[in-house]
Amino acid sequence: MDKPTIQIGLSQENADHLIRRLQAFNDANHPLVALFRTQTNDPAPLHIFARDGEDNVIGGVIAKAWITWKWLEIDILWVDEPYRSQKLGSKLMDEMEQLGRENGCTRSRVSTWSFQAPEFYQKRGYEIYGELHDFPEGITDYRLWKNL
16 A cells, blocks of 8 residues: 555545545444435425514525434524524424424524524423533533434
8 A cells, every 4th residue: 555645736626535434334324314315305404484564585594404313403493683582482492493394394493693692492392412612712612402
């Protein structure tokens, strides 16, 4: 076996090669990982929006249902400032979690920064499973999950 050399530089061809190698390893070691790659609608995008009386979007949730893995992943929850403290975020999350269940999801996960809404999610039953401090500096990145 030759002594390895290290190459620094961008190469999409080499990156694609590594991705294929990792995918083959993952597929060989877990059947759900292999099954996921054969699904055309997985993950399925899920969107819910709130509108005011003039039909303006004032909030919403953007998520995806990982149907094969039975997970709901919340990407974005937003409520315009004037509509906060009216439980609109909770109503949106209730609807999204129900939509996740209707799509076969049994668990949900979300990522939020310390200045955003970790307490909101914890009040909804989400548990912190990861904290990354100083990402970016002075901010903690929280990862949370819950059973649906």
